[in-house]
Amino acid sequence: MREVQEQTVPAARPVFPAEDRERIAAMIVESLATGSLTLGPLTRRFEASVAARVGAPFAVAVSSGTAALEIVLRHVGVDGREVVVPANTFFATAAAVLHAGGTPRFADIDPQTLALSPESVEPALTKNTAAVVLVHIGGVVTPDVQRLRDLCDSRGIALLEDAAHAHGAGFDGKHAGTFGRAGTFSFYPTKVVASGEGGMIVTDDERLRDDAVVYRDQGKAGFLGGEHTRLGYAWRMSELHAAVGLTQWERLDEFVANRRRAAAIYDEMLAGTPGVTPLEVPRGCEPNYYKYVAMLDGVIDRDALKRELREGSGVSLSGEVYARPLHHEPVFAYLAQGPFPVAEDVCRRQICLPVHSDMTAAEARHVAESLAATVGRMLRDEPLRDRA
Numbered sequence: 001m002r003e004v005q006e007q008t009v010p011a012a013r014p015v016f017p018a019e020d021r022e023r024i025a026a027m028i029v030e031s032l033a034t035g036s037l038t039l040g041p042l043t044r045r046f047e048a049s050v051a052a053r054v055g056a057p058f059a060v061a062v063s064s065g066t067a068a069l070e071i072v073l074r075h076v077g078v079d080g081r082e083v084v085v086p087a088n089t090f091f092a093t094a095a096a097v098l099h100a101g102g103t104p105r106f107a108d109i110d111p112q113t114l115a116l117s118p119e120s121v122e123p124a125l126t127k128n129t130a131a132v133v134l135v136h137i138g139g140v141v142t143p144d145v146q147r148l149r150d151l152c153d154s155r156g157i158a159l160l161e162d163a164a165h166a167h168g169a170g171f172d173g174k175h176a177g178t179f180g181r182a183g184t185f186s187f188y189p190t191k192v193v194a195s196g197e198g199g200m201i202v203t204d205d206e207r208l209r210d211d212a213v214v215y216r217d218q219g220k221a222g223f224l225g226g227e228h229t230r231l232g233y234a235w236r237m238s239e240l241h242a243a244v245g246l247t248q249w250e251r252l253d254e255f256v257a258n259r260r261r262a263a264a265i266y267d268e269m270l271a272g273t274p275g276v277t278p279l280e281v282p283r284g285c286e287p288n289y290y291k292y293v294a295m296l297d298g299v300i301d302r303d304a305l306k307r308e309l310r311e312g313s314g315v316s317l318s319g320e321v322y323a324r325p326l327h328h329e330p331v332f333a334y335l336a337q338g339p340f341p342v343a344e345d346v347c348r349r350q351i352c353l354p355v356h357s358d359m360t361a362a363e364a365r366h367v368a369e370s371l372a373a374t375v376g377r378m379l380r381d382e383p384l385r386d387r388a
């Protein structure tokens, strides 16, 4: 456990204890010595470890979370068809649909879970819908996940899970990524488990697994040669990344437990604080607290709050999930339907408190105290006429 030496809390902090750094270095030395640099024994160990932990029969390691999404979308066959994605998600969820030849169709989100719901998805479905991508924003799996699966099944549509935020998260004992046809993870540096760059597909569908293995390696029918049977890409995971990811993955339970402890401190200290309302986690959800999301009172200027917290208390809030809905992104303007009032409101008013896998109780208390004090001051300073 780290001690707070100065009262500064960064927005994100990847955690690599000294013993892990040594293990990773030893694995990399071995890879260099043997010349096994990509898709080798470390990648296979990483895949086996993820499959075992999430309870999926198959896992396929790839170069990024975006690649993982594009591969499963290509397997499903979204080319020339529509894919429903939440208006509030990361750019890559929708971009992967376009790269796979499909058209994203945005849908609004539920204000409590920030996820798609059957009610928001239904109006976006057409005869041409191939898939729905459920995103577990902030590491919360919505209690609606089974109803979403039922809706998709009844229409012959694939339910896919973008579980980039959701390592170690689940609902009612079932791990994120195992509710639909396939789930995808990202190991980008800010994620709960990081490999530098990397991604993973989990599935119970053997054909999807076989296809993913072909897609990730230039669409080749076999690793050591063979015909190119798919329009694949250089989506392999290197052994060096696998060494990092595998070592981090073994810390998953410890990381999530620590994140939950920090979140419990936030829950307790922020309960009833004027101006800030943490999102309440619904029953049955087992969040990993990739993000701790709270909604600000509408009169509070988020940018000013972030600045005051950083300058006055040394606290950097973490990046929002997300600050701008995708239908407002210039690159997706030509696809913009809407309005999506919930997504727009959530994007405008949310903040994410910093949560680190090695966060101390003292750090969490410092964040909560600083936030409550700064918001209180901003509310007092707010001219009354602006509060109507």
Ligand SMILES: Cc1ncc(COP(=O)(O)O)c(C=O)c1O
Binding pocket: 064, 065, 066, 067, 089, 090, 092, 093, 135, 162, 164, 165, 185, 186, 187, 188, 198, 199
């Ligand atoms: C929701 C979501 N989907 C997809 C991705 C893409 O993952 P990557 O950066 O590994 O390509 C990310 C994160 O970066 C993400 O947050």
